[in-house]
Amino acid sequence: MATGVYNQAIGAFQSNSHINNFNHQHKFNYIGRLVVTKDFFSSYGLSKRDLRVSKCIEYQTSVVDSVSSASRSRTSDRDTHKKSNEAALILVRHGESLWNEKNLFTGCVDVPLSKKGIDEAIEAGKRISSIPVDLIFTSALIRAQMTAMLAMTQHRHMKVPIIMHNESEQAREWSQVFCKDTKEHSIPVIAAWQLNERMYGELQGLNKQETAQRYGKEQVHEWRRSYNIPPPNGESLEMCAERAVAYFRDQIEPQLLSGKNVMVSAHGNSLRSIIMYLDKLTSQEVINLELSTGIPMLYIFKEGRFIRRGSPIGPTEAGVYAYTRRLAHYRQRLDDMLQ
Incomplete structure (x- = not known):
């Protein structure tokens, strides 16, 4: 009727x-x-x-409406309208890929997770299952997207991650959500090429050990671990940082300023670049930073500052985050809701 x-x-x-x-x-x-x-x-x-x-007739808007409104604000506006409320930022490097397993240079080649990588993504999800997530950013590569999706299957709030399709007007229209209840139980997932792994140029697809034998260990180490020396026709860490940090500041930081809790699922070098920005590391410090696959790291964004709250010790450790009072209250609400 x-x-x-x-x-x-x-x-x-x-x-x-x-x-x-x-x-x-x-x-x-x-x-x-x-x-x-x-x-x-x-x-x-x-x-x-x-x-x-x-109820499902009245809502004819996209899940991403609230996302785009926060991203449109300028830096000066963000400084003027800072909120005192804290927000959680979760960073996680994707689980092991099939080329990680084969010891191949992967870079921007779009390779899926291995069986071990799938297990790592699920384990990462268990570790963040009591931390609020309102919005997810991933790279455009499938291994980062798989990690985010698999991790969220373990979240206690049981919201469904939905990849936003903004590549065309038709894609936006066809992927709209028309039900308020469904929208409220969804998490927008935004894929961005700027969060991709650094492009390894002519090394992509080569075996790392064989490449070291061919070019020499010192040369390959310089390509992999120096800050501003790229591999042949590839990107240096510095070049990767330029795009990754710019995207973080323009698109992700405004969401944190608006009070949204954000997870970023990306890659070793794009995340090292972001951590360099968050922790104010030098170029020498960042090249010595190692990130394990599938291990989430938690930051709290409060009063314009990023505060590292810790991460599990290793892939087999249970790990406990240093919860803030707000996160402890959120976890208690989940406990009450799921009893």
């Missing part, structure tokens, strides 16, 4: 001369607001029971 009356009402409003003077977008937005008012239901003889039917 609710759906039939809803369609009848839309037809009536669209025939109104004032509505016809609006463009299509204005009509859509006006009607979308109208159907959620109490007067609308009473005037058409609908009962409270019919509200359940209309």
Whole structure:
């Protein structure tokens, strides 16, 4: 009944001369607001029971609406409107890939997780299962996306991660979520090439040990571990940092400033670059930074500062984060909800 009356009402409003003077977008937005008012239901003889039917009709917006609004703010606006509330930032390097397993240079080649990598992603999810996650950023590469998705299957809040498709207007329209309840139980996942692993150029696909034998261990070590020397036709860590840190500052930091809890699933070098920014490391310090696959790290963003809260000791360790009071309250709410 609710759906039939809803369609009848839309037809009536669209025939109104004032509505016809609006463009299509204005009509859509006006009607979308109208159907959620109490007067609308009473005037058409609908009962409270019919509200359940209309619940999924009234929401015709994308899950990513709230994401894009925060990202549009400029740096000066962010400084002016800082919130005192803290936000959680989780960084996790993807689980072992099939080429990690074979000891091959991977770089920007799009290789999936190995069986061990799948297990690592699930274990990472267990370790962050009581930490709030409102928004996920991944690289454009499948191993980082698999890690994020598998990790979230373990989260106690049981929200569903949904990859946002903004590559075209049609992709955005076709991937919209129209139900409020579904939207509230979803987590937007934004994939960005800027978070990709550094591009290893002519080393991609080569066996690391054989490459060291061919070019010499010192040369390969310089390509892999120096800050500003790239491999042949590839990226240096410095070049990777330029794109990764710029994206973090422009797209991710505004979300933290708005109070959203963010997880970033990416790669060894893009995450090293971001950690260099967060911890204010020197170029010499960052080249000595090692990140294990599938091990999450927690930062708290509060009053414009990033505070490292710890990470598990190793892949087989249970690990306990130093919870803040806010995170402890969140965990208690999960305990109460799931009892």
